Amino acid sequence: FTVEGHLKQALKDNxxxxxxxxxxxxxxxxxxxxxxxxxLGLGDDHHxxxxxxxxxxxxxxxxxxxxxxxxHLVNGAFSSRFQQTxxxxxxxxxxxxxxEGAVVDxxxxxxxxxxxxxxxxxNETSTGASQPLEDIYKIREAFKDQLIAVDMVSAAPAVTxxxxxxxxxxxxxxxxxxxxxGLGVWIINNKCIEKAESILxxxxxxxxxxxxxxMLEKAVKNQTPxxxxxLNLYLLAKVTGDMLNKGLDQIIRETNYKSAVLYQxxxxxxxxxxxxxxxxxxxxxxxxxxxxVDSSKIIADFEKIGLILGAGYGKNKSKHIRxxxxxxxSKEHIEMIADRLVEAKY
Numbered sequence: 001f002t003v004e005g006h007l008k009q010a011l012k013d014n015x016x017x018x019x020x021x022x023x024x025x026x027x028x029x030x031x032x033x034x035x036x037x038x039x040l041g042l043g044d045d046h047h048x049x050x051x052x053x054x055x056x057x058x059x060x061x062x063x064x065x066x067x068x069x070x071x072h073l074v075n076g077a078f079s080s081r082f083q084q085t086x087x088x089x090x091x092x093x094x095x096x097x098x099x100e101g102a103v104v105d106x107x108x109x110x111x112x113x114x115x116x117x118x119x120x121x122x123n124e125t126s127t128g129a130s131q132p133l134e135d136i137y138k139i140r141e142a143f144k145d146q147l148i149a150v151d152m153v154s155a156a157p158a159v160t161x162x163x164x165x166x167x168x169x170x171x172x173x174x175x176x177x178x179x180x181x182g183l184g185v186w187i188i189n190n191k192c193i194e195k196a197e198s199i200l201x202x203x204x205x206x207x208x209x210x211x212x213x214x215m216l217e218k219a220v221k222n223q224t225p226x227x228x229x230x231l232n233l234y235l236l237a238k239v240t241g242d243m244l245n246k247g248l249d250q251i252i253r254e255t256n257y258k259s260a261v262l263y264q265x266x267x268x269x270x271x272x273x274x275x276x277x278x279x280x281x282x283x284x285x286x287x288x289x290x291x292x293v294d295s296s297k298i299i300a301d302f303e304k305i306g307l308i309l310g311a312g313y314g315k316n317k318s319k320h321i322r323x324x325x326x327x328x329x330s331k332e333h334i335e336m337i338a339d340r341l342v343e344a345k346y
Contacts, residue, residue, distance in 0.1 A: 035240035076124035128288030
């Protein structure tokens with residue numbers, strides 16, 4: 001909720017017009033990285049890079065971290081699109097796929113040892129299905145030589161993964177960080193750097209201006225290879241500072257409370273049922289309900305009082321409602337939504 005104030009200050013200070021080679025920009029970059037590392041618990045082995053979006057990071061992972069083969073746990077639109085992106089790069093993108101609303105049972109996986117990278121979508125934004133962190137850690141233990149990649153797009157920082165147990169993670173700032181779209185955050189460790197250099201040394205292509213070596217060369221100077229989204233980097237530095245001042249524990253407690261309120265409403269409303277049947281697999285940040293009435297009617301009713309609910313994703317647009325439960329959303333607003341869902345008659 002502090003973004004509006006920071007945005008006004010940024011315009012007052014002419015932040016969108018500063019040079020990305022200036023000391024002022026280097027200070028913004030350094031603060032954003034330092035705050036993210038503190039907020040997420042990243043160590044010296046972790047490096048934070050910035051891209052245009054999380055979607056771009058799919059391609060960068062394919063170029064820099066996979067020479068031949070990857071394995072994907074697919075349970076929705078976004079995990080599927082990552083697999084498709086890798087396949088489009090000419091790599092062997094293998095997968096295990098389950099129905100929407102479920103998560104992959106890792107005990108049934110048969111992942112070849114030749115796999116270079118194993119991909120998880122911790123929180124599938126399209127369905128609100130959340131892969132338990134323990135599953136990711138078990139795969140880490142079983143596949144110590146492979147790279148573990150985790151999509152944290154609608155989870156970080158409200159879900160606290162142990163980044164020491166994975167190799168690369170990524171997210172966009174328009175979800176839990178509450179910022180305008182147009183900035184992706186890519187976390188890599190030294191193992192990822194070694195992999196990119198290995199592919200390059202073997203004559204492979206790892207991209208151009210956003211290859212890991214090129215981005216790191218600028219990152220150590222608190223710079224980017226190209227003119228970046230300076231305004232969003234400034235806002236990210238400010239918002240992560242606000243989050244640190246509030247405390248991650250408090251943010252997580254509030255997220256869990258608001259999530260419980262929404263799922264209780266899904267259970268109580270006669271026309272709604274949670275899409276994800278197993279409570280253990282239900283997302284805390286993107287609850288999704290199946291509606292027995294056209295979801296556009298529900299959304300229209302909420303718009304009348306200034307509350308915007310999300311429709312279902314893709315083919316489920318009229319069948320589901322998706323409710324963002326991010327740190328910027330107050331307990332009062334979530335409670336208001338829940339009460340209205342329960343009281344509504346369709």
